[in-house]
Amino acid sequence: RIPVSPVPFTVAEYFPTPGVSPFHDPRQHAISLAYVVPIDGETAPQEDALELSWFGVDELLGESSPLTEMDGGRDLLVRRALAHMGAA
Incomplete structure (x- = not known):
């Protein structure tokens, strides 16, 4: 049930160095496109x-x-998803 043209509700850039952005992953630098989809x-x-x-x-x-x-900004990602859906 993924939409025909999915659009991310946010883009998160994870850094291995804490404090560079709200998103931290000690393993690697990564870019995350985050979507809300029905399951x-x-x-x-x-x-x-x-x-x-x-x-x-x-x-x-x-x-x-x-x-x-x-931790690592994952709470912020969930809060952004909730806000995107009008729940926060």
Whole structure:
């Protein structure tokens, strides 16, 4: 169900050096195009991912949000996705 012409909601540039941008990945410099797409069915982690977790919008915006445990700017990326969808 990917749109015919998908457009990223943001572009994140990750740097191995902390403080260069809000996005940090100690492994490498990387550019990330981030999309919001609908998902149907089951999902499973692949490649170098060890775990995949789903969170509801209310849970992400709540007092004990899992966003507080995300580092390297990943919390900012999720917040941008929520804002793009009108949830934040």
